[in-house]
Amino acid sequence: MSTHDGAILDDRAAADADRWRSRDLAVLWHPCTQMREHHLGTGPDALPLLPIARGEGAWLVAQDGRRYLDAVSSWWVNLHGHAEPRIAATIARQASTLEQVILAGCSHPPAVELAERLLAIAPREPAGNSGGRAPLAKVFYADNGSAGIEVALKMAFHWFRNRGDEPRRTKFVALQNGYHGETIGALSVGDIPLYRRIYAPLLMDAIFAPSPDAYEARDGQSAQACAEDAADALAHLLDEHAGEICALVLEPLVQCAGGMRMHHPAYLRRARELCDVHGIFLIADEIAVGFGRTGTMFACEQAGVQPDLLCLSKGLTGGFLPLAAVLATQAIYDGFLDASRERAFLHSHSYTGNPLACAAALASLDIFGQDNVLERNRASAARMAALAAPIRGLPHLADVRQAGMIVAFELCRDGDRRAPFDPALRIGLRAYRAALARGVLLRPLGDVLYWMPPYCIDDAQLAMLADATAAAIAEATACA
């Protein structure tokens, strides 16, 4: 069936979609949205609201019958496709067995099994240089990515406090252009002005180290040299603030919300060494890049680095239910064992370790085995590289970069990275609308278009995605 072009839409379905749009706008306040753009209806600043009726593999099916390829995995959460039947069936079974139980004082099989499975696949440093680092050993659950980051930050701080360090270590080092979520603590270690600037007076002080982002490399400089420079700067900062810092928090390999900016794994190895030298924790935020997005199960594997705290969420449940997991070392866990309750980690969320979410996560992990997902993804990633190559030749392309199942296209005025488009031109929004008209949901980050599709995407869908991307870029930049 034709998916979009020339499809004769049923008038009733279109009217129905319109009704949903008005009912929505009467009552809903959407996330990360200037609502005025939805209310505008038409014009260069209008953002169309898409009522979605159902999902099916890589497709989203709208209320009016149109189908859209979900090129962004619904904000990077969906792994194996929408309404994946095995995950859906597992959740249904779990819902009629045990839907929720307080995890303080109680236990249940999905929470235990998931912890065992996550620890078994967690990144591990190859024995040798460090004499074999003790593996990640404990799992603390939260119910979304930001909450997971809060858990990791509080754990790191509290561990030093329990150890009795005086003066107190109260600071975190994070990377420029990093993103770790929207709650006050997570926002404090984030460095994206659009999300942070307004709330700056509310935030705790963090120390920002230069990003190893290869896009910022000097002319002719390699990605690795750029990473080494950033690591040198990190070394200086850590020296300067020695004794004040609890942890370094970073997104391994790809700063996703920061525009899918990518760096060389050498940075992670240096960062790991520097954290060891200073006796501080390395918190790896793999909330977006975990579960195969960069080609390996976890991004840290590509650097052979094991963090002290690993934050997981987004794809953890295959994109079905909110859940986060913070993996910690035995040494961190042991730092809280005491007769005093105050030395315990008295953090909780009502839905901590929800059985439905844990069951969904177990079903998602099963699919990695059943469908040979990582191996299949290697073929898909090669196909994505081949399809992205000709787009690199279009005008206005400053950079095309890839890490496994993530491909990003950075648009600039003359294809010169030092000459970005005037934000008032809303190039990203134009590209979004142009891609939608071609049946593809591509939601750019500023002027960066990217592909981060569900892993079930097939060759024909990838080809359609590439065609729509090229056309959307041409249409969006025609005004420039």
Ligand SMILES: *Cc1c(COP(=O)(O)O)cnc(C)c1O
């Ligand atoms: C999305 C994201 C978060 C926050 O997760 P939420 O579930 O949206 O709170 C944190 N870190 C990274 C790297 C993310 O991409």
